[in-house]
Amino acid sequence: MSDDRLTRAADRTQAIMRTTLELAQEVGYAKLSIEAVAARTGVGKHTIYRRWPSKGALFLDAVLTPNEPGLHYADTGDIVADLRQQIHAAVDLLGQPPLGPLYRALVGEAQHNPMVAAALNERFIRPQADRTVARLRRAQEQGQLSSEFDLDVAMAILSGPLYFRLLITQEPLTHEYVERVLKVLLAGMTPRP
Amino acid sequence: MSDDRLTRAADRTQAIMRTTLELAQEVGYAKLSIEAVAARTGVGKHTIYRRWPSKGALFLDAVLTPNEPGLHYADTGDIVADLRQQIHAAVDLLGQPPLGPLYRALVGEAQHNPMVAAALNERFIRPQADRTVARLRRAQEQGQLSSEFDLDVAMAILSGPLYFRLLITQEPLTHEYVERVLKVLLAGMTPRP
DNA sequence: CTCTAACGGCACGGCACGTGCCGTTGACAA
DNA sequence: TTGTCAACGGCACGTGCCGTGCCGTTAGAG
Numbered sequence: 001m002s003d004d005r006l007t008r009a010a011d012r013t014q015a016i017m018r019t020t021l022e023l024a025q026e027v028g029y030a031k032l033s034i035e036a037v038a039a040r041t042g043v044g045k046h047t048i049y050r051r052w053p054s055k056g057a058l059f060l061d062a063v064l065t066p067n068e069p070g071l072h073y074a075d076t077g078d079i080v081a082d083l084r085q086q087i088h089a090a091v092d093l094l095g096q097p098p099l100g101p102l103y104r105a106l107v108g109e110a111q112h113n114p115m116v117a118a119a120l121n122e123r124f125i126r127p128q129a130d131r132t133v134a135r136l137r138r139a140q141e142q143g144q145l146s147s148e149f150d151l152d153v154a155m156a157i158l159s160g161p162l163y164f165r166l167l168i169t170q171e172p173l174t175h176e177y178v179e180r181v182l183k184v185l186l187a188g189m190t191p192r193p
Numbered sequence: 194m195s196d197d198r199l200t201r202a203a204d205r206t207q208a209i210m211r212t213t214l215e216l217a218q219e220v221g222y223a224k225l226s227i228e229a230v231a232a233r234t235g236v237g238k239h240t241i242y243r244r245w246p247s248k249g250a251l252f253l254d255a256v257l258t259p260n261e262p263g264l265h266y267a268d269t270g271d272i273v274a275d276l277r278q279q280i281h282a283a284v285d286l287l288g289q290p291p292l293g294p295l296y297r298a299l300v301g302e303a304q305h306n307p308m309v310a311a312a313l314n315e316r317f318i319r320p321q322a323d324r325t326v327a328r329l330r331r332a333q334e335q336g337q338l339s340s341e342f343d344l345d346v347a348m349a350i351l352s353g354p355l356y357f358r359l360l361i362t363q364e365p366l367t368h369e370y371v372e373r374v375l376k377v378l379l380a381g382m383t384p385r386p
Numbered sequence: 387c388t389c390t391a392a393c394g395g396c397a398c399g400g401c402a403c404g405t406g407c408c409g410t411t412g413a414c415a416a
Numbered sequence: 417t418t419g420t421c422a423a424c425g426g427c428a429c430g431t432g433c434c435g436t437g438c439c440g441t442t443a444g445a446g
Binding site for chain 2: 028029030104105109110111112149150153156157159163167180183185186187188
Binding site for chain 4: 408
């Protein structure tokens with residue numbers, strides 16, 4: 001079996017990513033070192049550098065891999081209910097530990113490291129945004145939204161204030177807050193006669 | 194004159210901050226080192242550490258000090274015109290070099306360093322947000338906005354999508370984009386009978 | 387004419403980086 | 417069964433920057 005080789009390698013990869021998340025939660029991303037990850041995992045530094053080119057790339061993989069499928073996105077036929085469900089799920093996921101602080105650090109690293117920024121976009125941001133816009137488009141085609149309504153901007157208004165709180169003002173993300181955002185968005189969203 | 198002492202010290206402070214911005218633009222914030230700033234400024238490292246406790250604090254000061262007054266905020270009596278003027282000024286300031294990339298790096302650092310996050314909030318984010326909400330409140334009192342309209346959320350909808358583009362999707366900040374955001378916001382903003 | 391604080395220059399120990407080398411392990415092919 | 421080979425853990429190395437001492441100098445303050 002050649003599977004054993006691959007399985008052993010995959011196991012090590014998983015173990016390294018687990019240790020990375022552990023250490024990041026204990027000391028913070030800024031003080032995280034590949035040296036420490038290697039030591040705690042019981043692995044040579046080469047084994048890490050063979051898989052990831054930088055601390056940022058390792059951290060990105062460690063944070064995103066367990067959340068790869070992204071947020072669940074229902075289509076119940078009711079666009080308001082679906083948007084509400086989705087934005088509350090985002091608050092639950094990003095607004096609290098464990099993922100919240102890790103995700104904040106990941107976005108922070110993306111500001112310094114273009115490779116991390118690109119990968120974060122492709123693996124998490126864009127798929128999520130695309131699903132939101134697609135759902136909005138279906139609603140628009142069914143006449144639940146005004147036909148001139150700007151779907152891309154609507155998506156940005158759903159996400160932007162959430163990220164603004166998470167990254168800029170650093171106030172807690174609450175369900176009450178996103179509900180207020182949703183309310184204002186809906187005021188400009190419903191079809192006009 | 195004791196002024197000479199203070200003047201010399203202030204001159205050195207200015208020179209260090211100038212060099213910091215220079216080097217940050219040349220090599221990026223990630224590769225910026227206090228050692229290099231000291232060397233290029235022709236200054237001992239102590240002289241820097243005496244003024245700032247960390248690279249992050251130095252960078253914050255270097256970026257914000259020249260932009261301390263914040264964005265100009267007119268009150269022409271027309272709330273729509275004022276919001277439009279203000280958000281376009283934000284695009285001009287943050288959407289392009291030199292400040293754009295520096296500001297992105299600053300927000301990134303704030304995700305790893307609570308002191309930087311707090312100072313960024315107090316010196317730039319909150320004053321700006323407060324001015325926006327205050328302007329909205331005046332408009333509301335004058336009946337230009339519905340009395341139940343959520344002013345804090347309106348501010349977040351003005352800022353959030355802008356930061357979302359700047360930090361997350363990293364698409365260029367354009368006047369056309371913020372104009373679309375404004376249009377959607379206004380749809381939920383006007384008074385209802 | 388001292389006194390003193392801030393200074394530039396230099397050296398230091400410490401840490402993490404990224405990269406070599408070496409001996410070992412274990413799956414696979416001959 | 418034996419030989420091959422890639423991945424591995426362990427170790428050491430040179431490098432860069434950290435933050436902090438010390439030392440001699442400089443230029444106002446008293």
